[in-house]
Amino acid sequence: MKLPGLSTLHRHVATYGVYAGALMVRGTELVGKLGLYMLAARILGAHEAGLFFLCITWVGLAATAARAGFEKATVRHIASEIALGRLDTARAAMRTGALWVFLGGVVATFLTLIIATPAATLIFADPSLAPPLLIAAVAILPQALCFFVAHALFGLDRGVAGQFVQNASWPIFTLGAMLAGVRSLDGILYALAAANLASMLIGVVFLVRARPDRIAVRKGPKSASTLPELWRTALPLGVVEVVQVSLTAIPIMLLAAVAAPSVVGAFSVANRLSQLIWVVIIAIGSIAAPRFAALHRLQDWAGLRAQNRRARLLVALAGLPPIALMMLFPATILGLIGPGYEIAATALAIMCLGQLVNCLLPCQDIMLAMTGQGSVLRWLNFAQLGTCIVAGALLVPAFGMTGAAVLSALVIAQGAVGTTLMVRCRLPQAL
Template sequence: MKLPHPSELRRHVATYGAYAGALMVRGTELIGKLCLYMLAARLLGAHEAGLFFLCLTWVGLAATAGRAGFEKAAVRHIAGELAFGHARAARAAMLTGGACVVAGGLAATLVTLAVAGPASIMIFGEPGLYHPLLIAAAAILPQALCFFAAHVLFGLDRGVAGQFVQNASWPVFILLAMLAGVHSLAGILSALALANLASALIGLALILRTPLAASPAVPQAQAEKLPGLWRTALPLGMVEIVQVSITAIPVLLLAAFASPTEVGAFSVANRLSQLIWVVIIAIGSIAAPRFAALHRRQDWPALRAQNRRARLLVALTGLPPIALMMLFAGTILHLVGPGYEIAAAALVVMCAGQLVNCLLPCQDVMLAMTGHGGVLRWLNLGQLATCAVAGVLLVPAFGMMGAAVLSALVIAQGALGTTLMVARRMPQVI
């Protein structure tokens, strides 16, 4: 058998090595989050675990609003500018985006502190949520900065490092704190803030150690000027908020109509199903700067090949865990803790939605990185409308199963919508 030429071997390593590294890091995240959820569920009990997951959901929403899309815009601008060797413009995008994220994160923290009391009573009907929300507010700015630092690393084509900062490090840090004796709800929420702060600082250190050096791959005359960073961020910020909202709304609606015990069980099942996004986001984050650079160079054959490669890798790595969760839903939830298996049917339904997402992945990333943020925004607003209307109909009437159907419906809608729009706007990359 003929051995591959060393140059061909290096090309394959360069092509797939980053994806393999990202998946290894996301595997660490999957194990860390699964252990974190299981340990939190056992230590806190169903009632306090429900409060913990509500706080976790709130922090995710607030931090996303605080970032306002500047992290995704930074990926496109950094990768796009470095594709032509524009290091100064890439650095400007990095600094401008960072300043906006700091301001937005502070604003989201202040808003949370102001509304924690009314929200705990008027929205959730749970006065005991007030103090946990106050503590959780401390995690909003660190999480916003952690995610922004990771996206800067994505733009610098350091996807594996970015995955570690954004997704793998902070769950492991919280888990270590819990294993060291932090067992109270207040302590775990404090560990959440400190873990995100540590991850953000690690990300900053990695950014400072990464040179902004790149050589133009094509003549400068072919470089189309990118829009202002805020113009890229504005639609993507709305997309990010909507995406986090449609994953949070089923939990928040259920909290208004069900007991904390049911909310806790559903939250565990919901977060287990969302671990499929571990695979999709891992591969999408590696592909994102490549999508941006290849699109700016107008290299359509390479962009199509990159898109097909990302979709194939998601399918190969995402389908097995979906099958396991659908076949052994009750067993997996029982391992988390006694009583959580009441959400087994809900887990199966939500995995069906993730199945569609896994078969049609990464097309939202394609739209975001190729200047179609406005289209993506309207697609996401459609998802939000579906989520709001269907949520009002399903959750009060069917409780946990209604929330599961709602989650699966909007996830499948997003995957189908983005795929159809890419096929319509850029048929050459499908």
């Protein structure tokens, strides 16, 4: 005899267990990244820490450009084709995406090697940035491939494994290298490249163990239209990815042009602390993304709306407490990183205001990306970029770190509000 409510319990475990697993992995990421940032700030000092954060910002931007949106497009294509039982098409999308990301990573690496010295001198007015930037170029291709493999796992509905590969493993590995004795800026950057390579290889192992033919197929309408070619899906999403990373990098880059490296280092730490809210949003959004794609392809509007509401509720429940802590005790939290970083306390509180809006209106960019609305998302991002450039030119030179913080908060809030309004307009059945 079945116990009353047992089937309901199993259903809730199946529904929410994967989100809990993803948040646990992202908690591991939180520990790894906080440890990495704190230890780097302490052992490198303010100047070299500023160079380190500029280098990893550059690597992130270059790796994102290298992926050109193919990782997000692959999630949609894999999940959508598996929903209809088209496993061969899903495999073909994965292979095509991997090839383009590899080629993009090679090109981005060589471009960085070519322009590193001119960029250090002409853009950042700091020739000492050139040598570490040349070393950081080694990390671009491994990071691009690492993130692609993770997204392939997302498409295969292996979200927890994908989260581990993309977000948790490489910070832990890099931190481990530092704890083992790597103390120089050059050594840490080499360790970062090796950590991304190791994470990518682990992801490949997960990928082999999670082949499409091992996934339960959800039956859908056989008359469903054919998806566009992968590159057509990727093109607007690639622009979106580059713009998003640029929106994160622009305040730091503008501040670096007008402030001392120590100020840039303190702001970078505060900025990355505020962005840890993305840990929550991306953790839940990455689990929801293939489900958005599959439910949309199956035209299951009730399921799509329920999935969206579930994701938004979970983000709010998990994200609001850390936002409150950072807004109430910014100086105390920054003081834990190291002496001198408290100067960014006001900036941290301001940036958390933007993340508060983001936390209350989350995951709608993912909804647009996974339902074929990439072009709409691209124009929303261009609007953010325009705001960032115009407001940045006014705020950062005039108000320094505070201006950069206001700029970051403004752009983040604009993105959350804009994507939510567009989902309401284009996909009202999803809200």
